[in-house]
Amino acid sequence: MLERHEIEAFLAVAEELHFRRATERLGLAQGRVSQIVGRLERRLGVALFARTSRKVTLTPAGQRLYDGLAPAHQEIQEAVAQALATGKGITGTLRVGFSSAWAGDMVLRTAEAFRRTHLGCLVEIQEIPLYDTFGPLRAGVVDLQLTEFPVEEPDLVAGSVIFSDTRAMMVPADHPFARQESVSVEDLARAPLIGVTGDSPPYWREYIWPSKTPQGKPIPRGPTFVYWLEVPPLVASGRGISVASLLAAHYHGRPGLTYVPFCDAPPIDYGLIWRRDGFTSRVQAFTDTLCRIHAGRP
Template sequence: MERHEIEAFLVLAEELHFRRTAERLGLAQGRVSQTIKKLERRLGVQLFERTSRRVALTPAGARLRDDLAPAYLRVRQAVARAVAAGKGFTGELHAGFSSQWAGDLLYQAAEVFTKAHPECAVRVHEVPLTDPFAALRAGQVDLQLTEFPVAEPDLEAGPVVFSEPRALLVPHRHPFARRASVSLEDLARTPLVTLSGDIPDYWREHHYPSRTPQGRTVVHGTAADSWAEVLALVATGRGVSPAALRAAQYHSRPCLAFVPLRDAPPVEYGLVWPRRCRTARVRAFCATVLERRAAQDDTPAPASPTGEGVPAGARPLTLSR
């Protein structure tokens, strides 16, 4: 049997309707009918009973369906596994995130990706903001959805996947907590709680500026070892901290307030991977992340990173978290 005959027979055996079978196969209805008649003549048995009202399998047709369907499925699976192996879509892909909302998107993309590439498992891991690129460089993750900017010579970045409005995290009794919004100039009026660790200077300056737009000094106070420590330090009055406004959905508590930073650019998040690890598997997963995000917004996806990767610091980017 030819492949087109197998497919026509199995779909018709499922649908028992020539028009629906033709629609599923993308063929003319007459073409499906001719294929089935030709197959029956060659086999010398009738596979379907046809009347003006119904189509039904004959005993011979039912036997062929029961034997052929699982065998053809195994053939298709074998071919798919061979193609996946050839493209590098086997084994495990490790994806990192540095904020919970980025992690949510990665988990959704992983589910879609593994359905399309069942031979490749996707493992999602949180990476610490206090050492944002260590997991990439150590090979612990293949790519990462993280806060921009990223300007590392050994890393590449894709397009911005999504952005979030900026807020200032303050104690609930702080004077700023009673405001509808604050400005970047207000950062000079209170110490900032920042992050410690092996963070590049440009990244730290974007996250926690040392001066306001008008040149006023911003005091950096206590440095935290994690985002949980940032929350605790702010809650106990040690300072304030820039944050994505969306963090309020994940970290809302009575002792904290997220006040919009009205004149601050949004926090941008994008995909980053080592230049040496830009494989077909990584590119395919990046495309899945972009498609999944576009589906959430019902907007066209940004261009997927299928051409040359852009330098990871090539766009004007912003504070983070």
């Protein structure tokens, strides 16, 4: 018979294939998961994981155990969550916004998990345009939003950072920068920068599409855009360069474009925001679900 802590430790390592990440995921002290798994293997008399200095993999016995345990553990978690949701009365409709394709994928996956455990609550999702970053949230069109930080609005609350991604420069494939392994923020002064227009706060636009480099050099302005899908063709046609999350390469890659990471720029952080007067039990439950299944990775 396996104890609950043994099941959770085994499943965490089997899914992460990394003892440190499994330990962080479970919120345990360093080395604790390794101890639990080691004792479990000794008690069962079989190796569940093959360990080298470079990687961790499941043994055939470990894979068989995972295939049997994982679905049952998920069913137990969902049954408990459904009981709690029923007791807390989490019903109605929750509207969740996202500002980028990768944030949208995260919201979609979270919504699927949320629906399984909160059967009485409908989740509606929609994209939030960058030209009006906080408008739909303020207007009550959405209740919760996964977006780029920073958010410094007195009527809005920003949760903790959910994940971060490398900041990159989007350039034409034939641009000199495209041949480099990385670029500097100072390089922004050497080409017109395509940035967003609209009602987004100046501090927010400045953080992502700055007007000057850290050394104070002015960054020339290029065309502006309203919707993000305008940016790749503008860049590919040589109208300028832009700044994006490196994840954009997976969602908006196309011939004529190259994404080059910055070597000296902070990452772009993403997190959840909500109205200060709008933190409901539905918002809390969705936030908890997203943090549980996605914390630290998109």
